Amino acid sequence: xxxxxxxxxxxxxxxxxxxxxxxxxxxxxxxxxxxxxxxxxxxxxxxxxxxxxxxxxxxxxxxxxxxxxxxxxxxxxxxxxxxxxxxxxxxxxxxxxxxxxxxxxxxxxxxxxxxxxxxxxxxxxxxxxxxxxxxxxxxxxxxxxxxxxxxxxxxxxxxxxxxxxxxxxxxxxxxxxxxxxxxxxxxxxxxxxxxxxxxxxxxxxx
Amino acid sequence: xxxxxxxxxxxxxxxxxxxxxxxxxxxxxxxxxxxxxxxxxxxxxxxxxxxxxxxxxxxxxxxxxxxxxxxxxxxxxxxxxxxxxxxxxxxxxxxxxxxxxxxxxxxxxxxxxxxxxxxxxxxxxxxxxxxxxxxxxxxxxxxxxxxxxxxxxxxxxxxxxxxxxxxxxxxxxxxxxxxxxxxxxxxxxxxxxxxxxxxxxxxxxxxxxxxxxxxxxxxxx
Numbered sequence: 001x002x003x004x005x006x007x008x009x010x011x012x013x014x015x016x017x018x019x020x021x022x023x024x025x026x027x028x029x030x031x032x033x034x035x036x037x038x039x040x041x042x043x044x045x046x047x048x049x050x051x052x053x054x055x056x057x058x059x060x061x062x063x064x065x066x067x068x069x070x071x072x073x074x075x076x077x078x079x080x081x082x083x084x085x086x087x088x089x090x091x092x093x094x095x096x097x098x099x100x101x102x103x104x105x106x107x108x109x110x111x112x113x114x115x116x117x118x119x120x121x122x123x124x125x126x127x128x129x130x131x132x133x134x135x136x137x138x139x140x141x142x143x144x145x146x147x148x149x150x151x152x153x154x155x156x157x158x159x160x161x162x163x164x165x166x167x168x169x170x171x172x173x174x175x176x177x178x179x180x181x182x183x184x185x186x187x188x189x190x191x192x193x194x195x196x197x198x199x200x201x202x203x204x205x206x
Numbered sequence: 207x208x209x210x211x212x213x214x215x216x217x218x219x220x221x222x223x224x225x226x227x228x229x230x231x232x233x234x235x236x237x238x239x240x241x242x243x244x245x246x247x248x249x250x251x252x253x254x255x256x257x258x259x260x261x262x263x264x265x266x267x268x269x270x271x272x273x274x275x276x277x278x279x280x281x282x283x284x285x286x287x288x289x290x291x292x293x294x295x296x297x298x299x300x301x302x303x304x305x306x307x308x309x310x311x312x313x314x315x316x317x318x319x320x321x322x323x324x325x326x327x328x329x330x331x332x333x334x335x336x337x338x339x340x341x342x343x344x345x346x347x348x349x350x351x352x353x354x355x356x357x358x359x360x361x362x363x364x365x366x367x368x369x370x371x372x373x374x375x376x377x378x379x380x381x382x383x384x385x386x387x388x389x390x391x392x393x394x395x396x397x398x399x400x401x402x403x404x405x406x407x408x409x410x411x412x413x414x415x416x417x418x419x420x421x422x423x424x425x426x427x
Contacts, residue, residue: 048291051427070293078291082284088223089216100212101292127223 001026001183002047002152007056009042016042017204020056024183026151029174029196032187038205040187041081044156047185048078060152074103077150079158083140087129091120091139094128098143106146114145118169133161141166144173153177153184159192167192209294210302217306227275228310235268235315239322250327257326258336258387259380264322265315265340266376269347270369272311276303276355278364281425290426300418304345304352312344332390339383339396342403346379349407349414356421378406 001024008018016039024030032040045051047058049065049072058065065072085094092111099106115121118138123131128139141158153174159167167190174184174194186192221228242260243253280286289299319340320333328336354372358364386399 050287050290070295073291073293076291078288080284080287082282082287084284084288086216086220086279086283086285088220093219097212097216098288101209101288101294103208103293 001028001061002185003059003062004047005057005059007043007046007058008054009039009046009051010054011039011042018055020202022200022202024185024200025198026181026183027178027196027198028183029178029194029199030183030185031199031201032185032204033201034187034204040204041156043204044078044080044154044185044187048076048154049073050078075151076154077102077143077152078154078156079140079143080156081160083136085128085131085136085139088127090125090127091115091131092124094139095142098140099146102143102150104146104148110147111142114142115139117145117173118142119166134163134166137161138166141170141173144170144177151182153182153186155184155186155188157187157189159188159190209292209298210305212294213289213299213302214306217303218309221306221310227272228314231268231272231311232314232318234271235264236318236322238264238267240325243326253326254328254391255388257323257328258332258339258384258391260326261319261322261336261340262343262380262384265312265319265344266347266373266380268315269311269344269351269376270372272307273351273355273368273372274358274365276307276352277359277422278355281359286422287426290422296419296422297415300352300356300415300422304348304415304418307352308345308348312340312348316340316344328387329391332387335390335396335400336387338400339386339403342400342407343379343383346403346407346410347376349410350375351414353414353417353421356418356425359422359425379403382406 004020004022007020009016022030032043034040042051046053060068060072095111112121112124115124118141120135120138123135128136131139137160158170171193178184178196239260246252277286290296316337320337323333323336351372354368357371358368361367382399382403386396389396389399
């Protein structure tokens, strides 16, 4: 499904990684580890097609992601460091917007249900400006609980600012995604308890 | 087209909840245009001759004031990143944001401009030309402004740089826009000026969004 061939990236004249080969199948989990500044986020952005690698290629189902374009982005769910939550919109409106942007028309009840699964159903009609850091993160992560989710999840530090209860909820969503044949690439400093057969792990900066 | 509607609707909704941002630009425009008679004295012929130029320059400055916000908030909170990884054409994203910017700044400025014209004792028949020149010209400010706002995204002191970058690009709009009203004042048909302004709008709508897309991709690399 997701493959990289001899991927290399440089940032500010420093080589972060080179000759990186990844092969991730349907239902596969890849954990990206490494110290601060070792290039985890850069790798995730390369995989999402945001950052152009200095060498090598990222392939999805055998084709280069650059040539796939929207066909790749329809299969992709990328959550970066910033939760992309707008202060002026309510929690529900924020989630509704990100659904519609990703091309899915999802009913309001389903969005409310997704918020419930992240434990923030009570906040649905509150402007996101009143949320705490962890609640914002939960709002962004509620996309994982929507029906018909993307095939490939790229989650960059999804557990940052989350409490133990939320970590448990996110872990079980990830496990369900993998069991349904989705692929997952994850960077995290905390351990996420997802039991997956054939889970891989790479260490950057070593 | 789908993405266009989604983003336009969202930008307008956010603006409705932050009416202050929209009003600031409009009030700035009115204040700048009203300061000139205080500075140059109340000589009616002089004021009439300079009215169109003053209104147009005030509109350019108001646009520059509003442009840094076009992409900055979406860039800072990660929404822009989500727009790039979404299955939507980036061109539609840029066009939607430019359209929202015009609806929230250019259009109100154009609608208020005839009142300022009255303040400068412009004859009634030239007020329509002033309005028409601004209706054709203010979309140029949003389209070229989007490209420059994208270019200065994430640059320290980007606001000042944005002004330096975008104001020279606005010169043709200023010349033809103010020229149309000037021509009417001396009894010449303004349609030539307005046609040239329309041509400049056509060029801007091709070049502006395309340049903004390229600049956004670089800013988020």
